[in-house]
Amino acid sequence: MTEEELYKISGKAEERCREMFERTDSIALFNTKKVLDAFKKHRVSDSCFAGTTGYGYDDLGRETLDAVWADVFGAEKALVRLDFVNGTHAITAAVFALANPGETMLSATGVPYDTFNTVIGKDAGEYGTFKYYGIDHKVVGLRPDGNPDIPAIIKALREDRNIRTVLIQRSPGYSSRKAFSVSQIGEIIAAVREEDSSVMIFVDNCYGEFTEKTEPTQLGADLIAGSLIKNPGGGLAPRGGYICGKEEFVEKAACRLTVPGIGGECGATLGNNRMLLQGLFMAPHTTAQALKSMIFASSLLDLLGFEVLPSYDEERHDIIQVIKLKTPENLVNFCKGIQSASPIDAYVSPEPSPMPGYDCDVVMAAGTFIQGATGELSADGPMREPYNVYLQGGLTYESGKLCLLEAARSMMN
Numbered sequence: 558m559t560e561e562e563l564y565k566i567s568g569k570a571e572e573r574c575r576e577m578f579e580r581t582d583s584i585a586l587f588n589t590k591k592v593l594d595a596f597k598k599h600r601v602s603d604s605c606f607a608g609t610t611g612y613g614y615d616d617l618g619r620e621t622l623d624a625v626w627a628d629v630f631g632a633e634k635a636l637v638r639l640d641f642v643n644g645t646h647a648i649t650a651a652v653f654a655l656a657n658p659g660e661t662m663l664s665a666t667g668v669p670y671d672t673f674n675t676v677i678g679k680d681a682g683e684y685g686t687f688k689y690y691g692i693d694h695k696v697v698g699l700r701p702d703g704n705p706d707i708p709a710i711i712k713a714l715r716e717d718r719n720i721r722t723v724l725i726q727r728s729p730g731y732s733s734r735k736a737f738s739v740s741q742i743g744e745i746i747a748a749v750r751e752e753d754s755s756v757m758i759f760v761d762n763c764y765g766e767f768t769e770k771t772e773p774t775q776l777g778a779d780l781i782a783g784s785l786i787k788n789p790g791g792g793l794a795p796r797g798g799y800i801c802g803k804e805e806f807v808e809k810a811a812c813r814l815t816v817p818g819i820g821g822e823c824g825a826t827l828g829n830n831r832m833l834l835q836g837l838f839m840a841p842h843t844t845a846q847a848l849k850s851m852i853f854a855s856s857l858l859d860l861l862g863f864e865v866l867p868s869y870d871e872e873r874h875d876i877i878q879v880i881k882l883k884t885p886e887n888l889v890n891f892c893k894g895i896q897s898a899s900p901i902d903a904y905v906s907p908e909p910s911p912m913p914g915y916d917c918d919v920v921m922a923a924g925t926f927i928q929g930a931t932g933e934l935s936a937d938g939p940m941r942e943p944y945n946v947y948l949q950g951g952l953t954y955e956s957g958k959l960c961l962l963e964a965a966r967s968m969m970n
Contacts, residue, residue: 558966558970563962563965563969564962566857567857569860570853570856570857570859570860570869571853571856571958573856573869573870574849574852574856574869576870577852577869577870578849578852580872581845581848581849581852581873582845584767584768584769584770584841584845585767585841585842585845586841587770588767588770588840588841588844589841589842591841592625592629592837592838592840592841593838594628595625595628595629596625596834596838598625598628599624599628600621601621604617604618605617605618605621605622605830605831606618606830606834607828607830608825608826608827608828608829608830609825609826610825610827611825612823612825613823613825613826614822616824616825616826616830618830618831618833618834619637619824619830621834622830622834622837623635623636623637623821625834625837626799626801626837627801629837630772630774630775630781630801631771631772631774632774632781632802632803632807633802633803633807634801634802634803634804634807634808635800635801635807636799636801636807636810636811636814636821637785637797637798637799637833638798638799638814638821638824639785639795639796639797639824639826639827639829639833640814640815640824641785641796641797641798641799641814642796643784643786643798643929644763644783644784644787644798645670645672645673645676646798647782647783647784647798647799648673648761648763648782648798649673649676649813650782650800650810650813650814651780651782651800651806651810652676652722652724653690653810653813654780654800654806654807654809654810654812654813655721655757655759655779655780656692656722656757657692658690658691658692659692659719660692660693660719660720660721660722661692661693661694661695661717661719661720661722662692662693662694662695662720662721662722662723663694663695663696663697663710663713663714663717663720663722663723663724664694664695664697664724664726665697665705665723665724665725665745665749666697666699666705666724666725666726666737666745667696667697667698667699667726667732669726669730669761670728670730670731670761671731671915671916672913672915673761675913693719695713695717695720697709697713699734703733703735704741705737705741705744707744707745707748710723710745710748710749711748711749711752714749714752714753714756715752718753720756721756721757722756722757722758722759723745723749723756723758723759724759724761725745725758725759725760725773726760726761727742727760727761727762727763727874727875728761728763728764728765728875728877729875729877731938731939731947733879733943733945734866735866735867735871735874736764736765736873736874736875736877738769738872738874739765739769739771739772739773739775739776742760742773743773743776743777745758746758746776746777746778747776747777750777757780757806758777758778758779758780759779759780759781759782760773760774760778760781760782761781761782762781762782762783763782763783763784763787763875764783764787764788764875764877764931764949765788765874765875766783766787766788766789766840766844767788767789767840767841767844767845768788768844768848768873768874768875768876769874774801774802778802779803779806780800780801780802780803780806780807780810781800781801782798782799782800782810783798783799784797784798784931785797785798785799785833785836786927786929786930786931786932787931787932787949787950788840788844788876788932789836789840790833790836790837790840790927790930791835791836791837791838791840791842791843791932792839792843792926792927792930792932792933792952793832793833793835793836793839794832794833794927795829795832795927796927797833807821808820808821843932843952844876844932846952846954846957847876847934847950847951847952847957848876849951849954849957850948850950850951850954850957850961851873851876851877851878851948851949852869852873853869853954853957853958853961854878854948855868855869855878855880856869857961857962857965858880858965861965861969863880863881863882863883864880864881865880865881866878866879866880866881876932876949876950876951877947877948877949878947878948878949879945879946879947879948880946880948881943881944881945882938882944882945882968883943883944884944885909885944887944887968888920888938888940888944888945889907889908889909889920890967890968891936891946891964891967891968892907892920892921892922892936892937892938892946892964893907893922894922894960894963894964894965894966894967894968895922895924895934895935895936895948895960895963895964896922896923897963897967898959898962898963898964899923899925899934899960900924900926900956901924901925901926902924903924907920907921907922909940915939917939917940917941918940919937919938919939919940920937920938920940921935921936921937922935922936922937923937930950931949931950932949932950932952933951933952934948934949934950934952934956934960935948935949935950936948936949936964948961
């Protein structure tokens with residue numbers, strides 16, 4: 558494919574995206590106002606930027622960030638900490654705050670993401686039960702169309718009254734399904750509450766923050782959690798994760814992160830408060846940039862003859878684009894193209910290799926300012942059929958578009 562042919566196709570691809578770009582900008586405007594209102598309410602000031610050392614007692618910036626975060630996400634309380642090493646760490650602390658030994662946790666949206674499966678203990682298959690840390694785990698699969706199977710969820714609750722926690726995973730992970738909308742998540746929450754109001758509900762919110770005007774906590778989730786180096790860190794947070802929801806459970810999660818009696822009262826921020834607050838301020842905008850990059854990717858790769866999920870003209874509920882590249886060569890070359898057009902480590906050529914938490918080699922392109930930051934543009938995929946590449950992020954649409962053109966060129970040539 559010649560340069561001229563590729564740019565002609567890219568022009569057509571971008572033209573098809575105009576309506577979805579406008580929709581994305583309107584969501585960003587709404588969420589930016591929500592963030593600004595919370596900043597004003599909690600009197601964010603220059604004094605919040607000062608960091609603490611040692612134990613980190615009385616950290617004004619940390620406490621203000623928690624309060625702002627809770628307001629933005631419609632929650633009673635939030636725990637936003639650099640001490641979480643990744644999103645899986647935050648998710649695990651949240652789950653263990655809800656599920657107790659001897660109880661059962663039900664995954665209501667299929668088998669959880671690969672790295673969380675290592676927390677539980679082993680892969681259960683589409684349906685099954687396994688045990689880890691004294692907590693039973695059961696899985697309800699999805700309907701053939703990839704949507705939640707609410708009747709099956711209710712059936713599982715009726716058959717096992719020991720189920721005390723329901724897990725909902727918003728994004729697909731390494732699976733070929735769409736992300737669930739907040740509305741769909743709300744339907745699951747309402748059905749579970751109607752069946753048994755004492756069951757606690759946790760949502761893995763990774764990749765979904767600020768892609769819609771509402772968050773799962775606003776529809777009744779007891780806890781949600783995610784990573785700061787994805788959407789809500791705005792490309793500025795250097796590491797960390799968050800948990801927010803009901804105050805009682807956030808406190809329990811804080812004790813899981815540290816120890817009982819300390820909870821969220823300690824944790825020096827070491828001068829990072831400004832980046833965390835500014836990252837949250839930027840998050841609606843940078844999420845919109847990521848969404849635009851993924852919309853363009855979907856349109857471009859569709860025109861090049863590949864199956865994409867979701868389509869460029871569909872509403873989006875996370876910042877992930879799945880593309881079925883059909884062959885291992887396409888997958889590797891696509892990732893090499895992304896890496897070669899990235900701002901960091903552009904000279905590196907990614908190769909498939911083992912990754913902690915995965916059962917096969919994974920190829921990953923991530924020329925990011927923050928190591929492993931999937932809020933920035935990255936591409937990865939497991940070396941197994943159907944050789945899907947999972948694109949995510951993009952700090953600016955312009956850089957995302959240029960990276961995607963290079964990835965397409967690398968693969969098509």
